[in-house]
Amino acid sequence: MASRARHWEYELEAEFGHRDITDDVKQLVADSGIRTGTVSLGMVGSTGGITTIEYESGALQDLHRAVEMLAPAGEAYAHNARWGDGNGFSHIRSALLKTGLSIPVVDGQLQLGTWQQVTVLNFDNRSRRRKVVGVVTGE
Amino acid sequence: MASRARHWEYELEAEFGHRDITDDVKQLVADSGIRTGTVSLGMVGSTGGITTIEYESGALQDLHRAVEMLAPAGEAYAHNARWGDGNGFSHIRSALLKTGLSIPVVDGQLQLGTWQQVTVLNFDNRSRRRKVVGVVTGE
Amino acid sequence: MASRARHWEYELEAEFGHRDITDDVKQLVADSGIRTGTVSLGMVGSTGGITTIEYESGALQDLHRAVEMLAPAGEAYAHNARWGDGNGFSHIRSALLKTGLSIPVVDGQLQLGTWQQVTVLNFDNRSRRRKVVGVVTGE
Numbered sequence: 001m002a003s004r005a006r007h008w009e010y011e012l013e014a015e016f017g018h019r020d021i022t023d024d025v026k027q028l029v030a031d032s033g034i035r036t037g038t039v040s041l042g043m044v045g046s047t048g049g050i051t052t053i054e055y056e057s058g059a060l061q062d063l064h065r066a067v068e069m070l071a072p073a074g075e076a077y078a079h080n081a082r083w084g085d086g087n088g089f090s091h092i093r094s095a096l097l098k099t100g101l102s103i104p105v106v107d108g109q110l111q112l113g114t115w116q117q118v119t120v121l122n123f124d125n126r127s128r129r130r131k132v133v134g135v136v137t138g139e
Numbered sequence: 140m141a142s143r144a145r146h147w148e149y150e151l152e153a154e155f156g157h158r159d160i161t162d163d164v165k166q167l168v169a170d171s172g173i174r175t176g177t178v179s180l181g182m183v184g185s186t187g188g189i190t191t192i193e194y195e196s197g198a199l200q201d202l203h204r205a206v207e208m209l210a211p212a213g214e215a216y217a218h219n220a221r222w223g224d225g226n227g228f229s230h231i232r233s234a235l236l237k238t239g240l241s242i243p244v245v246d247g248q249l250q251l252g253t254w255q256q257v258t259v260l261n262f263d264n265r266s267r268r269r270k271v272v273g274v275v276t277g278e
Numbered sequence: 279m280a281s282r283a284r285h286w287e288y289e290l291e292a293e294f295g296h297r298d299i300t301d302d303v304k305q306l307v308a309d310s311g312i313r314t315g316t317v318s319l320g321m322v323g324s325t326g327g328i329t330t331i332e333y334e335s336g337a338l339q340d341l342h343r344a345v346e347m348l349a350p351a352g353e354a355y356a357h358n359a360r361w362g363d364g365n366g367f368s369h370i371r372s373a374l375l376k377t378g379l380s381i382p383v384v385d386g387q388l389q390l391g392t393w394q395q396v397t398v399l400n401f402d403n404r405s406r407r408r409k410v411v412g413v414v415t416g417e
Contacts, residue, residue, distance in 0.1 A: 106272060277415055
């Protein structure tokens with residue numbers, strides 16, 4: 001049994017900055033030597049998210065619209081009224097989508113489909129350098 | 140410490156095909172001999188989802204309505220405009236609900252409530268044979 | 279490699295009872311002695327949820343509004359029509375937000391931001407004593 005950790009930093013645009021990090025996660029799994037286990041990913045902070053999606057501009061545009069429906073950027077938020085930082089919508093998008101994800105590893109391979117990419121999202125109202133942590137555990 | 144993997148394939152109907160896979164996951168945990176650990180589950184692909192719900196027809200019907208509200212099947216999607224495959228709504232439902240889930244294992248038992256079932260969902264616009272992977276890690 | 283489990287019980291109010299459990303999870307990680315690994319958390323039952331959010335009254339009020347939009351407490355639900363227990367909205371909020379979460383552990387530290395708290399939620403239509411299970415796995 002073993003475990004291996006790594007972190008990455010990504011520059012992401014405001015509101016719906018996105019990046020496909022699948023290759024980075026695959027590299028972590030390969031370097032770990034772990035054949036059977038799990039990768040646990042977490043974006044540090046309360047205004048981001050991680051999910052999987054077919055990483056192409058159409059689906060990303062559709063997802064942007066969906067999170068805008070869930071927590072519109074232009075609406076009034078109690079968080080903004082209290083703190084004045086204007087990113088109330090970012091916190092709600094993040095709490096609903098969550099900042100973490102775990103993916104099974106079998107035969108040393110991340111168990112994802114061909115059209116399924118690990119995608120990190122920055123929901124904050126300014127561009128951010130976001131830290132993402134990955135840990136593989138298994139044997 | 141040990142880890143054990145298994146996969147299953149399930150025939151699921153289009154748009155909101157569902158199945159209770161709790162017994163399969165329990166069997167994997169029992170066969171692993173692991174007493175304290177975690178099960179990580181993932182549906183392979185970008186148009187499905189996994190969650191827990193009380194698996195009865197009323198709650199399932201209500202969940203179907205909720206995902207239809209989140210990403211209506213009949214709406215226009217940028218993904219469809221680009222690729223013409225008509226499953227833009229499926230990708231959005233999947234990205235919001237996510238294809239993965241992890242569940243703690245204590246005393247060799249999956250930590251779920253009596254009315255809480257592990258449920259796999261197919262959101263694609265056609266029926267699919269979906270692959271689900273489970274890995275238990277622990278000791 | 280090692281793994282360590284613990285559970286907690288929290289009295290939470292109806293509909294959107296919430297509690298910051300970050301310190302409890304940190305204590306579990308500290309007591310486990312695990313330096314590199316993952317914490318898997320699960321709330322037992324089908325009417326609760328776990329996520330991370332900046333735990334302050336404004337953001338919590340905004341999240342309450344968002345889950346009320348996703349599954350309004352006053353709407354008609356097929357689950358209620360069948361079982362008469364009036365908590366159809368609770369099941370849908372729980373299935374969408376999910377009852378589980380996993381968080382990476384690096385250098386013995388839970389990988390969360392300063393303004394990011396592990397928050398448990400009770401969506402049921404009555405106050406509940408909710409059981410939350412945590413397992414750390416790693417080395």
